[in-house]
Amino acid sequence: MGEDPRRRIPGTDTLLADERVQRASAPLSRHVLAQVIHQAQERARREEIAPEQVAVEVLSELARFRPCAMRPVINATGVVIHTNLGRAPLSAAARLAVADAAGYVDVEMDLETGRRSRRGASARRALLEACPPAEDALIVNNGAAALALAVAALVGSGTVIISRGELIEIGAGFRLPELIESTGAHIVEVGTTNRTHAQDYAAALERLPDDAAACVLKVHPSNYRIAGFTSAVSVAELATLSREHGLPLVVDAGSGLLAPEPALPEEPDLSSALTDGADLVIASGDKLLGGPQAGLLLGTGETVSRLAKHPLARAMRTDKLTLAAVEATLTGGQTPVEAALKPDADRLHQRTRRLAEALGADVVPHDGRVGGGGGPDVPLPGWAVQLPESAAAPLRTCDPPIVTRTSGSWCLLDLRCVPESDDPAVAEAAGWVLEHLRVCPDPAPPAAQDT
Numbered sequence: 001m002g003e004d005p006r007r008r009i010p011g012t013d014t015l016l017a018d019e020r021v022q023r024a025s026a027p028l029s030r031h032v033l034a035q036v037i038h039q040a041q042e043r044a045r046r047e048e049i050a051p052e053q054v055a056v057e058v059l060s061e062l063a064r065f066r067p068c069a070m071r072p073v074i075n076a077t078g079v080v081i082h083t084n085l086g087r088a089p090l091s092a093a094a095r096l097a098v099a100d101a102a103g104y105v106d107v108e109m110d111l112e113t114g115r116r117s118r119r120g121a122s123a124r125r126a127l128l129e130a131c132p133p134a135e136d137a138l139i140v141n142n143g144a145a146a147l148a149l150a151v152a153a154l155v156g157s158g159t160v161i162i163s164r165g166e167l168i169e170i171g172a173g174f175r176l177p178e179l180i181e182s183t184g185a186h187i188v189e190v191g192t193t194n195r196t197h198a199q200d201y202a203a204a205l206e207r208l209p210d211d212a213a214a215c216v217l218k219v220h221p222s223n224y225r226i227a228g229f230t231s232a233v234s235v236a237e238l239a240t241l242s243r244e245h246g247l248p249l250v251v252d253a254g255s256g257l258l259a260p261e262p263a264l265p266e267e268p269d270l271s272s273a274l275t276d277g278a279d280l281v282i283a284s285g286d287k288l289l290g291g292p293q294a295g296l297l298l299g300t301g302e303t304v305s306r307l308a309k310h311p312l313a314r315a316m317r318t319d320k321l322t323l324a325a326v327e328a329t330l331t332g333g334q335t336p337v338e339a340a341l342k343p344d345a346d347r348l349h350q351r352t353r354r355l356a357e358a359l360g361a362d363v364v365p366h367d368g369r370v371g372g373g374g375g376p377d378v379p380l381p382g383w384a385v386q387l388p389e390s391a392a393a394p395l396r397t398c399d400p401p402i403v404t405r406t407s408g409s410w411c412l413l414d415l416r417c418v419p420e421s422d423d424p425a426v427a428e429a430a431g432w433v434l435e436h437l438r439v440c441p442d443p444a445p446p447a448a449q450d451t
Helices: 012-017 019-024 030-045 051-064 092-101 121-130 143-154 176-182 198-206 235-244 270-275 301-309 311-315 320-331 336-341 345-359 389-396 420-437
Strands: 079-081 136-140 159-163 186-190 214-219 249-254 280-284 295-299 362-371 380-388 405-407 410-413
Touching: 012 019, 012 030, 012 051, 019 051, 030 051, 079 336, 092 320, 121 136, 121 295, 121 320, 136 143, 136 301, 136 320, 143 176, 143 214, 143 249, 143 280, 143 295, 143 301, 143 311, 159 198, 176 186, 186 198, 198 235, 214 235, 235 249, 249 270, 270 280, 270 295, 280 301, 295 301, 301 311, 345 362, 345 380, 345 420, 380 389, 380 420, 389 410, 389 420
Parallel strands: 079 362, 159 186, 159 214, 214 249, 249 280
Antiparallel strands: 136 295, 280 295, 362 380, 380 410, 405 410
């Protein structure tokens, strides 16, 4: 009998001592390296590779390994705030701030006195400067947490008065009524799905006991629109009713627009809601604000103070990286969201036409979208490069992945959300895919080349 080839499989200690393996594994943890080695050895035991190939297999896997499984992608869908792609991409200033905050930072210390200070004071200050009608602000970990904290602190087991037309459900089956009720509060619905009047709120308020813990909640139904025979009550009207009964008015504006935006005339903004009399406004940080995932709460000093003192405020407290990104988003330059919402139309058309010419494809009109529940009926006119639908899948598996929109039998490549610096990478990947689609129905995606 000949020698069992499995005896030639290099041992773990031998591979760990290999200088090539040591260099390639320097950024990785010990247990990850051990896992890669054991997987290569197991492949050799199953005779999928020769024993002499184990070291090569280990080096190949180490070269491909990413410390984080999430991969940067190129968003060529035309959807600016794409929830599946992480919503708002951070600005250059915010990215730099996050990198700086990754180490030790004075997030909760006054360096002059050496004493403890208010957590995230500079982020809070930047938020107040960007929204002058607010007296105070609080930042928590997301928009749902912000609403839950508001209800828990202001109402407890009391009553939330809300229009039936605003009991919304958003993505992944998340329902607003269930969130509110999870805090222990009781919901009183007023009006109908399509029409709610001031008298509906007034009647519900009149039925409350004099000492009832309650609030009036107005929610922007951001991801849909009811049209036709409709009516709603304005923030100003609700503020008057709430004040008459000594109750707070909470407005969940959702998308994080700090001030009126002409490009989105029907999108509510935080400054206007506060000016109209809201005691508290709520928004997400990773939508139209263009920042990280965060729940923003702005309002009167007394209202925000009540929230900050509630035990749930600690459970929902955001971290230093988010605080740094929020502040830099507010104080830095133009965000990618702003740039994508209001691009230079001529420049965008030129880029699209240049890409189409390089690929031998056509340019077609294409309406982008705000996404993330903002401006659901607002088209963002633009253009796209029209490719065969079969190009979509291989483009998604390129390095970096390119996510496009499919419509009918076409793959549409929209450059609205693509940084111009990425145009050459998009052209190279799309060109490779189109070339190989002609000769192979299922081409392997091109990998990024070292430069």
